Amino acid sequence: MPIIEVELDQSICCGGRQCVAAAPDAFEYLDKGIAAVRPAAAEVNLEQLLQAARNCPVMCITIRRDGEVIEPQ
Numbered sequence: 001m002p003i004i005e006v007e008l009d010q011s012i013c014c015g016g017r018q019c020v021a022a023a024p025d026a027f028e029y030l031d032k033g034i035a036a037v038r039p040a041a042a043e044v045n046l047e048q049l050l051q052a053a054r055n056c057p058v059m060c061i062t063i064r065r066d067g068e069v070i071e072p073q
């Protein structure tokens with residue numbers, strides 16, 4: 001089973017919530033106006049994670065599989 005890692009660079013997150021809409025079990029919206037990775041994000045369906053990363057307007061979500069970046073490509 002591949003190891004999936006999900007990162008979110010909060011320093012550039014603009015708070016549009018596209019990630020939350022695409023993968024609500026992987027991302028949450030914080031009161032301070034930015035998103036965060038939920039603890040169980042790595043267990044979420046990979047396609048949903050990839051879609052969330054692709055939908056992010058500032059490309060601040062990185063998805064790795066077995067240590068290799070698979071999104072953004």
Ligand code: SF4
Pocket residue numbers: 008012013014015016017018019020034035055056057058059060061
């Ligand atoms: S889609 Fe990107 S910029 Fe928008 S809230 Fe999610 S991480 Fe932040």
